[in-house]
Amino acid sequence: MLSLLRPYLLWLLATILALIIILANESPPASAIRSRSGAVTVTGSKPFARILDVVSMLDENRKLRLRLAKMSVQLADESECRFENQRLREMLVFKAKSRFELIPAEVVGICPDPVIRGLLVNAGAQDGVSVNSAVVGTSGVVGRVFRVNPTSAMIQLLLDPNMGMAGRLKKGREDGIVQAGPHGGLRFDGVPTTAKVDVGDSVLSSGIGGIFPEGLPIGVVNQVRPSLDGWLWEIDLAPAVDFERLEEVFIIREDSVDG
Amino acid sequence: MTVDFLRLAAIGGLLLFIQVGFGSLLQIGGVRPDLLLIFSLMIAAGRGRQAGLIAGWLSGLMQDAVSLSYLGVYALGRSTAVFWTGIWLERCEGQPKTWVWLVLFLISSFTQEAIVDIFYVQGTDLSYSSLLFRSAFPTAVYTALSGVLWVALPRPTGEKRKGLIVQKRSRRDLR
Numbered sequence: 001m002l003s004l005l006r007p008y009l010l011w012l013l014a015t016i017l018a019l020i021i022i023l024a025n026e027s028p029p030a031s032a033i034r035s036r037s038g039a040v041t042v043t044g045s046k047p048f049a050r051i052l053d054v055v056s057m058l059d060e061n062r063k064l065r066l067r068l069a070k071m072s073v074q075l076a077d078e079s080e081c082r083f084e085n086q087r088l089r090e091m092l093v094f095k096a097k098s099r100f101e102l103i104p105a106e107v108v109g110i111c112p113d114p115v116i117r118g119l120l121v122n123a124g125a126q127d128g129v130s131v132n133s134a135v136v137g138t139s140g141v142v143g144r145v146f147r148v149n150p151t152s153a154m155i156q157l158l159l160d161p162n163m164g165m166a167g168r169l170k171k172g173r174e175d176g177i178v179q180a181g182p183h184g185g186l187r188f189d190g191v192p193t194t195a196k197v198d199v200g201d202s203v204l205s206s207g208i209g210g211i212f213p214e215g216l217p218i219g220v221v222n223q224v225r226p227s228l229d230g231w232l233w234e235i236d237l238a239p240a241v242d243f244e245r246l247e248e249v250f251i252i253r254e255d256s257v258d259g
Numbered sequence: 260m261t262v263d264f265l266r267l268a269a270i271g272g273l274l275l276f277i278q279v280g281f282g283s284l285l286q287i288g289g290v291r292p293d294l295l296l297i298f299s300l301m302i303a304a305g306r307g308r309q310a311g312l313i314a315g316w317l318s319g320l321m322q323d324a325v326s327l328s329y330l331g332v333y334a335l336g337r338s339t340a341v342f343w344t345g346i347w348l349e350r351c352e353g354q355p356k357t358w359v360w361l362v363l364f365l366i367s368s369f370t371q372e373a374i375v376d377i378f379y380v381q382g383t384d385l386s387y388s389s390l391l392f393r394s395a396f397p398t399a400v401y402t403a404l405s406g407v408l409w410v411a412l413p414r415p416t417g418e419k420r421k422g423l424i425v426q427k428r429s430r431r432d433l434r
Contacts, residue, residue: 007312010312014338017334019335022332025331
């Protein structure tokens with residue numbers, strides 16, 4: 001009989017002991033045991049907690065890197081959109097103020113012609129572009145159209161050695177010829193040394209030649225020196241247009257230019 | 260016997276260390292398996308429910324101490340759960356089937372958690388029934404699946420293990 005009851009008595013004893021311990025939890029000995037075992041647990045688990053921390057940090061690191069890469073791409077896109085927005089606003093203002101009828105065009109490539117230094121734009125005959133149309137940017141003269149396709153056109157830049165145009169000093173009103181100069185700049189030739197030319201003077205299109213209307217900015221004088229014979233000035237111009245960053249241009253519709 | 264006791268104590272200590280120290284790695288949806296309950300039931304299956312009762316009581320008390328909860332709560336819950344589940348284990352003829360193990364693990368884990376939660380909700384505004392549903396039942400399921408995994412693993416002899424240490428002779432054989 002006792003042997004049959006023994007397991008149940010053992011369980012009863014274990015239950016009573018456990019209940020006594022539970023009820024005595026707030027007593028000083030129990031509190032001391034809990035605080036000491038807690039200290040041992042915290043101290044002992046520290047090295048292993050570091051391992052767990054490293055594992056979770058690696059995972060978090062991977063996720064953060066991915067997120068950073070995505071955000072970098074997004075930031076670059078937004079930055080590009082902001083610049084494009086600014087450029088397009090400038091173009092809108094320029095177009096609104098212009099006395100000519102302007103055909104906007106986007107630069108889509110470099111001119112494939114090996115002789116001409118130029119650009120390819122996405123406006124053509126269907127848009128009203130014709131050969132020898134003047135091409136300008138928001139800050140000044142870019143060049144002229146030298147070949148037209150139905151939906152595209154090739155532009156000869158002012159920087160091309162084969163290109164030249166008539167210019168005029170804004171202040172002194174002296175006429176001369178603008179051509180490509182050294183180091184990606186422009187030259188203003190034919191101005192006699194009797195004319196007063198200062199660094200910082202602007203050079204505009206004179207309208208002579210029939211392609212470029214009068215008054216379009218070409219460049220700014222950044223160096224003046226007399227020629228060897230002393231009769232003419234050798235004038236270097238800084239172009240008004242940044243040819244390295246051209247993305248959009250305007251083509252002046254030929255029939256909108258005053259004769 | 261001393262060697263066996265020391266070996267069991269070492270295994271229990273290791274499982275306690277894993278459960279408390281690395282429980283977060285075993286966690287699924289905030290639920291962890293009770294490795295010490297599985298350990299206690301294995302002892303009950305191999306050595307009788309009295310041995311399982313003692314193993315459950317001691318492992319419960321150690322768990323209470325290192326996890327900074329009320330001393331005695333898990334000792335009470337685990338020892339009771341293992342003891343009453345042990346009755347069914349003793350009635351099984353030969354090796355229990357896998358589904359029987361599953362049910363036994365499920366019932367014992369749920370019983371343990373139900374007892375522990377009685378003390379857990381004291382002094383709080385937590386609902387006992389919702390705690391059973393949200394914590395006790397998922398823990399019981401996870402523990403049952405973990406226990407069945409251990410039991411179902413094949414052994415070198417080709418036989419499924421009944422207890423942690425297989426008894427060569429059972430107490431029934433001695434009567």
